Amino acid sequence: MILLLAMAALHAQVTYDDLLKADPKNWLHYSGQYHSQRHSLLKQIDTGNIKTLSAAWIYHIEGARRLESVPIVVDGVMYVSQPNEVHALDARTGRLIWDWHRQPALQRGPNRGVAVYGNKVYFGTPDAHLISLDARNGSLLWEAKLAEASDGYWCPVAPLVIQGKVIIGIAPGDHGLNGFLDAYDAETGERLWRWNAIPRPGEPGNETWAGDSWKTGGGDTWLTGSFDPELNLIYWGIGNPAPDFDGDVRKGDNLYTESVVALDAGSGRMKWYFQMTPWDVHDWDAVEVPVLVDAFFRGQQRKLLVQANRNGFYYVLDRTNGKFLHGTPFVKMLNWASGLTPEGRPMRVPGVIPSFQGTKTCPATSGATNWMSPAYNPDTGWFYVVAQEGCGINTKSRDTFRPGGFPYMGTGYVESPDEPWQMYVRALDLTTGKLQWEYKQIGSRRYGAGLLSTAGGLIFAGDDQGLLTALDARSGKALWHFNTGKQITASPMTYMVKEKQYVALTAGANVVAFALPR
Numbered sequence: 256m257i258l259l260l261a262m263a264a265l266h267a268q269v270t271y272d273d274l275l276k277a278d279p280k281n282w283l284h285y286s287g288q289y290h291s292q293r294h295s296l297l298k299q300i301d302t303g304n305i306k307t308l309s310a311a312w313i314y315h316i317e318g319a320r321r322l323e324s325v326p327i328v329v330d331g332v333m334y335v336s337q338p339n340e341v342h343a344l345d346a347r348t349g350r351l352i353w354d355w356h357r358q359p360a361l362q363r364g365p366n367r368g369v370a371v372y373g374n375k376v377y378f379g380t381p382d383a384h385l386i387s388l389d390a391r392n393g394s395l396l397w398e399a400k401l402a403e404a405s406d407g408y409w410c411p412v413a414p415l416v417i418q419g420k421v422i423i424g425i426a427p428g429d430h431g432l433n434g435f436l437d438a439y440d441a442e443t444g445e446r447l448w449r450w451n452a453i454p455r456p457g458e459p460g461n462e463t464w465a466g467d468s469w470k471t472g473g474g475d476t477w478l479t480g481s482f483d484p485e486l487n488l489i490y491w492g493i494g495n496p497a498p499d500f501d502g503d504v505r506k507g508d509n510l511y512t513e514s515v516v517a518l519d520a521g522s523g524r525m526k527w528y529f530q531m532t533p534w535d536v537h538d539w540d541a542v543e544v545p546v547l548v549d550a551f552f553r554g555q556q557r558k559l560l561v562q563a564n565r566n567g568f569y570y571v572l573d574r575t576n577g578k579f580l581h582g583t584p585f586v587k588m589l590n591w592a593s594g595l596t597p598e599g600r601p602m603r604v605p606g607v608i609p610s611f612q613g614t615k616t617c618p619a620t621s622g623a624t625n626w627m628s629p630a631y632n633p634d635t636g637w638f639y640v641v642a643q644e645g646c647g648i649n650t651k652s653r654d655t656f657r658p659g660g661f662p663y664m665g666t667g668y669v670e671s672p673d674e675p676w677q678m679y680v681r682a683l684d685l686t687t688g689k690l691q692w693e694y695k696q697i698g699s700r701r702y703g704a705g706l707l708s709t710a711g712g713l714i715f716a717g718d719d720q721g722l723l724t725a726l727d728a729r730s731g732k733a734l735w736h737f738n739t740g741k742q743i744t745a746s747p748m749t750y751m752v753k754e755k756q757y758v759a760l761t762a763g764a765n766v767v768a769f770a771l772p773r
Contacts, residue, residue, distance in 0.1 A: 269329055269371045271418055275484055280751040282328045285368050285413040286628060287748065290547040291481040293630040294708040295749045299756035301711030304771060305725050305735045311757060311770040312349035316342060321744050322761035323365040323626075323703070325413065328750040333759070334390070335766050338366045338381045341388060346759075347752050349768060353393035357386070361404065364426060367479070367626075367745075368413035372441050377421050379410030385423055385439055397444040401425055407432055407660020413479045415489075417520050420447060422489060424476025428512075429538075431471035431497040431656045431663035436489075438523060448523030452476060452493050452511050460510035468505035471656045471663060473497035474512040478542040478626050483558070483574060488526060489518045490560060490574065492542035499538040499620075500609040500651040501665030508533035513541045515562060517577060527577030531564045532601065536608050537591070537649065538620045538664075539565040546631050546638065552580060552686050561685065563629055563640040565622030568595060569688040583688040585624075585681060588617040588644050588674060609651035609666065619647030619676065620668040621702060628705030628746040630714065632728050637682045637691055639706050639714055639728075645676030676700045680716045682731060692731035696720075705746030707758070715758060717743030723760065723767075739767055 269283065277288040279296040287293045300308060316322065319337045326335045333346040339357040344350065363381040370377045375396060376388045382404035387396040401423065402408035407430045415422040420438040428434055434452040439445065452474035454460035461469055473496045480491035496505060496512040511525075513532040518525055531541050541564060548559045552571065560574035567589040571581040579599030592601040607616055627641040647668040654665040670676060678699040682691040696718040704717030713734070714726040719742045725735040741763020749758045759768040 268373055274372070274416060281330065282326065282748045282750050283371060284415070285325050285479040286481065286544055289482040289484060291544050292546055292548065292708070293628055293706060293746070294632050296710045297749055297751055297756045298710040299751070300709065300713065300758065300771060302713060302727055302734060305713060307771055308725070308735055308758070308769050309772065310737065311768045314342070314344055314349040314351070314766040316340070316764050316766070319764035321365070321742060321763065323367050323745045324761050325368045325746050325748055326759055326761070326766060327369055327371055329371055331752045334369050334371065334376055335761065336366050336369050336378050338362055338364070341369060341376060341378060341393065343390070343393060344766070346750060346757065349766065355388055355393040355395070363409040364411045367411055370414035370416045370421065372416040375441065377414045377416065379412050379414065379423055381409045383408040383410050383425065385410070385414070385421065385444065387444060399439055399444040399446065401437060406658060411477055415479055415482065416441060417482055417489065420520070424491065426475045426477040428473030428475035428494040428497055429499060429662055429664055430660050431473060432475070433472055434475035434494060436476050436491055436518065436523070450518055450523045450525065454510060463507040463510045465506040471497055472505065472509065472512065476542070478544060481545050481547050482520065483547055486558070486575060487520045488574070489520050490545045490547065491516055491518065492540070492545060492562070494540040494542050495535055495538045497663050498654045498665035500536055500649060500667060501654060502534055502536040502608070506534070509535070513539060515541060515545050515560065515572070517574065529572055529577045529579060529599065531568065531570065532566045537566070537616055539622060541565065542626065543624060544628050546629060547574060548631055548685060550636070550685055561638055563624050563638070563642070565625060566601070567618045567623040569683060570599065571686060571688070581686065581688065585640065585683060585688060586618055586642055586644055588646055590615070590617040609649035611651065613648040613650045615646050615671055616649045616668070617646040617674065618643065619645050619670065620649060621647070621676070625702045627702055630706040630708040631685065632708040634710065635728055636685050638685050639680065639682050639708060641702065641704065641706060641716065642679045642681045643676055643702055644679065646671035646674035678702065678718060680706065680714065680726060680731070694726055694731045694733065703742070703744030707747040707749060709749060715747045717745070717747060717760060717762070719743065721762060723747065737769065739763070739765070741765060
């Protein structure tokens with residue numbers, strides 16, 4: 256019976272209307288829905304019964320070490336990935352339905368998940384291809400080359416499907432490889448448009464790069480963005496410039512690195528941008544998932560875009576035009592800027608840049624946050640983020656760009672021995688960024704695990720100690736935890752099959768699903 260249910264689901268078509276409606280029983284996007292709030296309307300699991308939540312099943316992916324994939328669930332079938340592999344599972348039992356392995360098995364970078372549309376599953380590969388599989392049996396339908404793997408490119412990005420287009424980014428900017436965002440025909444794999452993150456000579460923004468430094472400018476697009484169907488705009492965070500720590504060779508603001516950009520979904524043309532960290536010398540990628548919320552801001556209903564940035568500031572923008580509305584620190588250790596101007600530009604503290612002898616910088620290059628997904632709960636009106644307090648010692652030196660995928664960073668950073676890193680889950684007021692509560696993840700000093708909000712009044716958070724914890728969304732009190740036994744470097748998600756709600760995530764080499772007892 257269970258297998259028949261799964262097979263029936265494998266024949267179900269995922270339409271654009273399905274992606275727009277985002278039935279809470281399914282999890283159809285990397286961030287749950289197009290707006291990336293990561294808030295589920297499911298509430299069978301709530302603050303009253305969470306203590307009885309227990310593991311329902313575990314699926315082991317052979318050869319995996321540190322999964323970063325967020326599972327996608329369509330009508331009882333789960334799709335989960337690691338580099339060069341996709342596994343289709345019965346979401347009730349974890350039983351394997353099919354798996355697909357790519358050869359040759361080039362291993363480079365992580366994989367953060369798949370996208371679904373029609374009867375197809377899409378994902379990026381370590382050799383910079385976009386793959387389309389038949390969701391019913393895992394057979395290869397087509398593949399498209401994003402870039403030359405021999406140049407050093409790879410693709411860790413979970414795609415985003417919009418109106419028959421597969422939107423996907425690229426990595427790594429840290430090697431001096433310029434980033435881009437592509438759209439491909441979901442049926443044929445034909446490339447429909449490309450937006451280059453680093454403007455070429457004659458294009459607006461190229462003047463923000465000294466000399467020919469734009470040629471190795473970086474600006475990768477390695478994390479999935481968001482989409483507003485009403486405005487038909489894609490919002491995507493852009494990575495750091497290269498070389499990361501030596502800004503002397505690339506004077507200028509270095510557009511469009513460290514920015515959030517809004518692109519027309521039909522044409523790929525940029526409508527606006529907002530740069531968080533001009534002339535970044537700290538490797539503070541701005542790729543953190545932009546969250547879209549319609550809410551009142553200072554007495555006026557606005558279409559907002561909010562982002563907790565790796566540089567330590569929380570930003571509130573008008574997503575119709577990119578106007579800066581508000582910004583404030585969301586970490587206590589922040590020494591590189593004294594605040595933000597009325598236009599949202601950082602007011603830098605002199606001398607807090609990498610040096611040959613080393614400079615203490617707060618937050619550290621690892622970031623005040625990173626790829627771990629935030630969440631927004633419309634019931635509380637709060638934005639939830641995994642925050643890292645701590646500093647780094649940043650050093651620089653001269654570096655030379657070498658083609659073929661070699662690092663082009665101009666040295667790097669280490670943890671400050673006097674300010675050891677510590678992870679927190681923090682609840683912020685959406686429009687002011689004011690701290691509402693924080694939960695200290697004891698012993699957790701490495702980033703990677705994101706958040707999930709549910710209508711049951713819960714925030715689910717993983718950590719590097721392998722703990723999945725359920726917090727009360729209003730108080731931050733820990734109500735439940737489970738030790739998965741492996742470092743968690745991905746975000747939890749939730750779905751429902753046969754009127755039973757599950758919470759699932761990847762941890763180490765395993766997919767773990769939880770449910771209430773019968």
